[in-house]
Amino acid sequence: MVTTRRQFLQDSSVFLSVGAAAWPWMTSEAKEKSMLNKTSPVIVSTWPFGKASNDEALRILQQGGSGLDAVEKGIWVTENDLSNSSVGAGGMPNAMGVVQLDSCIMSGPGHKAGSVAAIEGIRHPISAARRVMEKTRHVMLVGAGAREFALKEGLEVAEMPTEGRRREWLQWKAEQEKSAAKNHDTIALILLAPDGHLYGGCSTSGWAYKLPGRVGDSPIIGGGLYVDDEVGAAGATGIGENVMRYCGSFQVVSFMQRGATPTEACLETVKAIARKDPKGADLSINFIAVDKKGRYGAAGSAQGFSYSVTTPKFSQVETGRAISTKELGPVGGNRP
Numbered sequence: 066m067v068t069t070r071r072q073f074l075q076d077s078s079v080f081l082s083v084g085a086a087a088w089p090w091m092t093s094e095a096k097e098k099s100m101l102n103k104t105s106p107v108i109v110s111t112w113p114f115g116k117a118s119n120d121e122a123l124r125i126l127q128q129g130g131s132g133l134d135a136v137e138k139g140i141w142v143t144e145n146d147l148s149n150s151s152v153g154a155g156g157m158p159n160a161m162g163v164v165q166l167d168s169c170i171m172s173g174p175g176h177k178a179g180s181v182a183a184i185e186g187i188r189h190p191i192s193a194a195r196r197v198m199e200k201t202r203h204v205m206l207v208g209a210g211a212r213e214f215a216l217k218e219g220l221e222v223a224e225m226p227t228e229g230r231r232r233e234w235l236q237w238k239a240e241q242e243k244s245a246a247k248n249h250d251t252i253a254l255i256l257l258a259p260d261g262h263l264y265g266g267c268s269t270s271g272w273a274y275k276l277p278g279r280v281g282d283s284p285i286i287g288g289g290l291y292v293d294d295e296v297g298a299a300g301a302t303g304i305g306e307n308v309m310r311y312c313g314s315f316q317v318v319s320f321m322q323r324g325a326t327p328t329e330a331c332l333e334t335v336k337a338i339a340r341k342d343p344k345g346a347d348l349s350i351n352f353i354a355v356d357k358k359g360r361y362g363a364a365g366s367a368q369g370f371s372y373s374v375t376t377p378k379f380s381q382v383e384t385g386r387a388i389s390t391k392e393l394g395p396v397g398g399n400r401p
């Protein structure tokens with residue numbers, strides 16, 4: 066069933082709170098009532114390590130910070146965690162031993178986006194992405210240009226790789242075939258803010274020991290992240306090559322626009338990709354989603370994808386749905 070925007074707005078308390086905040090002539094009684102209609106924030110992020118980011122995002126929202134502040138500072142927590150081998154300065158380097166980071170951010174209001182790819186030596190790529198969005202006329206900066214821009218903006222530099230990651234890289238170089246299967250886990254964090262708007266961000270060091278210059282899905286709008294303020298937000302983690310070829314996060318939001326719940330939308334997206342892709346279900350992709358009503362969900366191509374959900378009432382790790390190969394029909398459906 067397709068929900069029209071009009072029906073949707075009628076259903077939604079969000080409409081009441083956003084509308085009310087914009088009416089300066091309201092009586093104080095009406096203002097008080099509108100506070101009661103404030104949306105309860107819902108913050109969803111990939112993996113159990115996202116929970117610490119969610120908690121920080123919630124703290125910022127509860128202190129009156131904006132949705133974008135919550136996304137940015139929430140993701141900072143994971144970017145600051147040097148034990149995390151997939152995000153920030155603790156991330157795995159590329160095949161040349163250089164850490165190249167990818168990140169993006171989206172604001173539902175204004176449908177704004179900013180992104181950096183293959184940026185080197187900047188502690189918080191999410192902040193660089195936000196500055197691209199807010200301070201330039203562009204959406205995406207890459208490589209040396211992205212770094213130069215971040216430095217001009219006064220963003221903090223950081224030594225990377227860490228000593229430990231460098232040792233691992235040297236070992237990988239010495240015996241490439243054994244460690245080629247190293248994994249990576251992006252943080253994508255999406256939220257419905259108390260102002261009723263949707264926001265999201267993504268940050269990763271990407272595929273361990275990737276080719277220099279390789280860019281994954283995480284800085285690609287519609288790939289690793291997509292926010293439509295009238296519908297919902299979605300983010301991805303896993304092998305970026307299997308997400309970006311299908312505009313994965315955009316597909317999730319499109320399914321929600323056509324009436325799917327966040328869980329259904331994530332599941333349908335993984336199924337749609339698996340039906341087309343020569344790899345079938347062997348994709349290593351996972352999606353999280355939240356809709357304008359504050360419903361959330363997740364799904365992946367394999368069992369066991371865990372993600373973090375935080376609201377003022379709870380903060381916990383949940384397990385996403387997984388596609389079953391039975392549902393796909395004859396292995397790989399459309400595959401040649």
Ligand code: GLY
Nearest residue numbers: 271281303304305
């Ligand atoms: N999903 C992150 C990457 O593939 O780079």
